[in-house]
Amino acid sequence: MRKLLLIGMGPGDPNYLTLQAVEALNRASVFFLPDKGAEKAELKTAREEICRRFIKSPDTRFVSIDIPQRAPAGDDYRAVVDDWHARIAARYEALLTSELADGACGAFLVWGDPSLYDSTLRILDRLRAQGLAIDYEIIPGITAVQALAARHRIALNRIGEPITITTGRKLAAGLPIDADSTVVMLDGDETFAKIDPADLEIYWAANLGLADEVLISGPLKDVAADISRTRRQVREAKGWVMDIYLLRRGGKAKA
Template sequence: MAVREILVIGIGPGDPDQITVAAVAALNRVDVFFVVDKGAAKSGLLDVRDEILRRHVRDQDRFRVVEIADPPRERRPDGADAYTGVVADWHAARADRFADAIAGELAEDGVGAFLVWGDPALYDSTLRVIDRILAGGRVEFGYSVIAGVTSVHALTAAHRIPLNRIGEPIHVTPARRIADGLPDGLDSAVVMLDQGFTAAALDPDLEVFWGAYLSTPDEVLIAGRLGDVAAEITRRRAELREQHGWIMDTYLLRRPTP
């Protein structure tokens, strides 16, 4: 009995040259690429995905691209419980749309793929949505995950710094978790999913390494003592969002070395 196969492929933070050899091999097996359309404001993201397919898929006639409109979600819910509920509802809506696309567009013996920014295991919903689809039983398939380069790796490479200091842990967190400062006992944190620049209100003696549009031609980097560069990062971030219509950025915060 033929069974559909889904590949969840990490495509890195945006540079087609950062696609792994394993990811290239996976791309060349795919019959249908399912691409989540996040609207006109983020059309540049689709352009990067298209370039990756042009660059790395040998037979340009063997695959189709199916766009799936991303369901809307509340971006600023009040409280942790509300946030969890909003995300769960969004995942459920995504699961419905993904399941419809897989059932309607992928042959029973076909290979489909979702291209995921960075690595599928780091702050991405695709794997959770895949689990929901399978649990719902509407469509059956097997799936595999192909790891990708993360924006964390791209950030530290661009700034030419190690991720952690000698013998110290590293904390990776969404921005809302550091609104009151770095957690006790941790001296370094990578901050992701920031709607603004949350760190601007923190200890000015922290050291920051910030990057936007990492590994793309639009990459912008700023580093220094937080109190010296926070205003510049806030201003530059607003300018870039206005210019491009969207922004993807991340940053590393560190307490001063004793």
């Protein structure tokens, strides 16, 4: 049976890797590196830099996986994502069977952590359900959620209060009435600029852990326009942007 390591690499900076992740990097003989095209080449480059820095064996092989583009979400988001995952799974299966020998150990470097808004696990489970003989081990990584809090020097939660982690798509339906601290990921539509800003603070970051990291924070009503402008500038400069933010009611402190 083929063995795969899903190694959480953190949000970009090689220094975010854990000691467990470094050890796992040196257990694998083949690394599968997602390739999302020229526009997002920096994401692949970040993975390659981690491998160069931490892998000791000169015999380690690297295999690129061309990732197909997802169709526009339309009215049936889940169906579109399921179709996309099926196409990715077909490419994974072809390369896993041709590039990883039975009994060998391969690895994926997963941005952030494999358990949070990443689909590698789901795709491998799909392949297992289809009969591909693979097993996997998860090496947890530092998430963008943790890095966001660290870079803004804040705690994610306030005393006795919950944290919600959601997406821009869900936020578009409205911030839950009882939400105290809400982390929003995958917000390509700048939903923060479309909700009622009253009594909300925002802690925003783009491209955490990369050279062009940007941080902005303050009352949402005061900084939303600045965030939108900055976000678009980052996207225009490199063709993509990965951002995340925390919305908090009533500022930093709560009585």
